Amino acid sequence: MKTIRNITRFTYEFTSFQGWRVTLCRNQVHFTRYFSDKQYGGEQAALEAALATRNHVLACLRQHPGDPEKAFEICRGEQQQTCYPRGLRPRKNVL
Incomplete structure (x- = not known):
């Protein structure tokens, strides 16, 4: 498989x-x-x-070229709401 920049495959x-x-x-x-x-x-x-997220983050970096911290913060905030496929959410810890 061809190497994809900024994306790594994990298979353990x-x-x-x-x-x-x-x-x-x-x-x-x-x-x-x-x-x-x-x-x-x-x-x-x-x-x-993963490709869509990488492209979106790179677009945010282009919008804020001198401030990667701000660009990443914006992307993290958006990802909090949209990083899971439709209908799936992380498990809540049950004590």
């Missing part, structure tokens, strides 16, 4: 996570987001979501 034999990780770094400020195959319904759908 002994863990339950399989998916993609988007990582961008500007001026020592990091943005990282994980996309699980299971959560997105397959490897291809998770990759498409």
